[in-house]
Amino acid sequence: MTNTPDPGRVVIVGAGQGGLQAAISLRQEGHTGPITLIGDEPGLPYQRPPLSKAYLKTGVADQLTLRPESFFEKKDITLRPGLRVDRIDRENRQVVAGFEVLDYDQLILATGTRNLRPPIPGVERALGLRTLPDARALRDALDTPQRVAVIGGGFIGLEFAAVARALGHTVHVAEAAPRLISRVISPEMSARFRCLHDSLGTVLHLGNGVSDVSGGGLVLSDGTELAADLILLAAGVRPNTELAEAAGLMVDNGIVVDTRLRTEDPHIYALGDCAVFPDPATGRPVRLESVQAATDHARAIAKTIVHDAADPYAAVPWFWSDQADWKLQIAGLATASDDSVPVGEDTVLRFAGNRLTAVECINNAKIHMKARRLLAQPDVPTRDMLARETYDLTSF
Amino acid sequence: MVKVTFIEHDGTETTVEAAEGDSVMSAAIANGIDGIVAECGGSMMCATCHCYVDDAWADRTGPRKEGEDDMLESAASEVKETSRLSCQIKLTADLDGLVVHLPEEQV
Numbered sequence: 127m128t129n130t131p132d133p134g135r136v137v138i139v140g141a142g143q144g145g146l147q148a149a150i151s152l153r154q155e156g157h158t159g160p161i162t163l164i165g166d167e168p169g170l171p172y173q174r175p176p177l178s179k180a181y182l183k184t185g186v187a188d189q190l191t192l193r194p195e196s197f198f199e200k201k202d203i204t205l206r207p208g209l210r211v212d213r214i215d216r217e218n219r220q221v222v223a224g225f226e227v228l229d230y231d232q233l234i235l236a237t238g239t240r241n242l243r244p245p246i247p248g249v250e251r252a253l254g255l256r257t258l259p260d261a262r263a264l265r266d267a268l269d270t271p272q273r274v275a276v277i278g279g280g281f282i283g284l285e286f287a288a289v290a291r292a293l294g295h296t297v298h299v300a301e302a303a304p305r306l307i308s309r310v311i312s313p314e315m316s317a318r319f320r321c322l323h324d325s326l327g328t329v330l331h332l333g334n335g336v337s338d339v340s341g342g343g344l345v346l347s348d349g350t351e352l353a354a355d356l357i358l359l360a361a362g363v364r365p366n367t368e369l370a371e372a373a374g375l376m377v378d379n380g381i382v383v384d385t386r387l388r389t390e391d392p393h394i395y396a397l398g399d400c401a402v403f404p405d406p407a408t409g410r411p412v413r414l415e416s417v418q419a420a421t422d423h424a425r426a427i428a429k430t431i432v433h434d435a436a437d438p439y440a441a442v443p444w445f446w447s448d449q450a451d452w453k454l455q456i457a458g459l460a461t462a463s464d465d466s467v468p469v470g471e472d473t474v475l476r477f478a479g480n481r482l483t484a485v486e487c488i489n490n491a492k493i494h495m496k497a498r499r500l501l502a503q504p505d506v507p508t509r510d511m512l513a514r515e516t517y518d519l520t521s522f
Numbered sequence: 523m524v525k526v527t528f529i530e531h532d533g534t535e536t537t538v539e540a541a542e543g544d545s546v547m548s549a550a551i552a553n554g555i556d557g558i559v560a561e562c563g564g565s566m567m568c569a570t571c572h573c574y575v576d577d578a579w580a581d582r583t584g585p586r587k588e589g590e591d592d593m594l595e596s597a598a599s600e601v602k603e604t605s606r607l608s609c610q611i612k613l614t615a616d617l618d619g620l621v622v623h624l625p626e627e628q629v
Contacts, residue, residue: 175562175563176565189563191552193554194553194554197554200554417561421561446562492592495592495595
């Protein structure tokens with residue numbers, strides 16, 4: 127039992143994996159007050175990661191549902207799907223959604239991201255891949271032979287490209303940066319993925335962005351014309367910060383929160399893809415697009431709300447991507463300028479000076495899990511220490 | 523359909539029905555079993571669907587799959603000889619009546 131005052135009514139805006147996890151964790155931590163989970167999409171909360179992976183292959187949507195309807199009744203969580211919140215009234219602690227006004231004592235913003243639509247002529251012709259209807263439309267299109275063009279050589283674009291190739295379609299990927307997944311992984315790992323997609327028969331156009339989509343395909347910045355029946359726009363996302371911004375909360379590449387995931391308003395938290403929080407390892411503000419951040423943030427916020435827990439958020443980031451039969455796993459968080467030390471063909475350690483920042487590996491659960499445990503320790507092995515063991519993480 | 527019984531750490535026993543080909547994890551999630559979290563949705567990226575196969579069934583569920591040992595090392599609760607990731611156990615007619623026990627914590 128704690129002496130924390132009753133946290134009262136909790137409203138969660140955003141019913142993705144993070145928003146749902148916040149509701150689940152609040153109940154697990156013993157919160158007994160009302161919980162309302164508001165999502166602008168219809169239906170039950172579902173997993174997004176499989177939309178560009180397993181779902182595209184199997185088309186089984188049931189497996190995506192995170193929790194059945196009965197779960198919400200059992201846990202006394204009021205799910206409000208298909209409801210869009212228009213504004214937050216901080217003074218009266220209310221959210222306004224159409225004609226409805228909901229009172230809150232604690233508000234959690236889990237508004238996620240939306241697809242970035244660069245100002246390319248004809249870009250409205252391109253499909254996106256973010257929601258279940260998006261994935262369904264793409265899957266239907268892949269039923270007949272297609273010339274597929276993907277704008278963006280990041281995780282989503284490449285996961286989709288791998289599935290489309292496996293189904294026998296012609297696939298081109300255009301990426302403005304000189305290498306694949308350049309925002310997230312090392313040049314060495316990018317090169318490995320270039321080999322993978324080359325070997326699958328996908329045609330990669332690197333350092334060659336898209337300048338026009340208005341005709342029967344893509345026109346690249348070097349003038350190359352690619353005919354395409356199906357165009358996927360996978361050029362990144364932007365955080366949904368408008369509600370927070372209009373409410374006068376600080377926004378800088380996301381909703382800015384402190385080490386307890388709280389905005390400058392002590393009654394409002396933000397989590398997951400839309401939140402900018404202090405990286406536990408460096409203190410620098412970061413925004414992560416991952417299941418891990420969404421769910422770990424959610425659990426931390428629930429603890430803070432229910433127990434007034436003072437521990438700063440400290441979870442180690444992790445990410446994964448499935449492309450053909452390769453599973454890329456990343457533990458930790460590197461910046462683009464970090465050094466890379468390849469270990470064998472399929473593992474890369476990243477360092478900022480003497481500090482281990484991240485470990486990237488392909489199809490190696492052992493190294494990945496070891497890295498997650500090591501990075502969670504207060505005394506993470508340094509580059510010097512690792513060098514003495516020929517960078518073998520399993521020696522620690 | 524195949525029957526699976528989940529015995530949670532507090533002794534709560536729930537029997538559910540699932541289709542052949544489903545995983546034990548998805549059977550648990552579809553029926554709102556609290557003791558299975560399944561954060562990564564069966565992608566072998568976490569160990570939050572950890573279960574203990576009942577001794578009487580351990581032979582029939584077979585050995586751990588590749589990578590499962592490595593993931594289990596990070597499980598939140600004690601790992602026993604009968605520990606499995608429930609996302610890696612696919613239900614077959616042979617497993618009708620399967621009993622699994624759930625650990626105290628998954629995260």
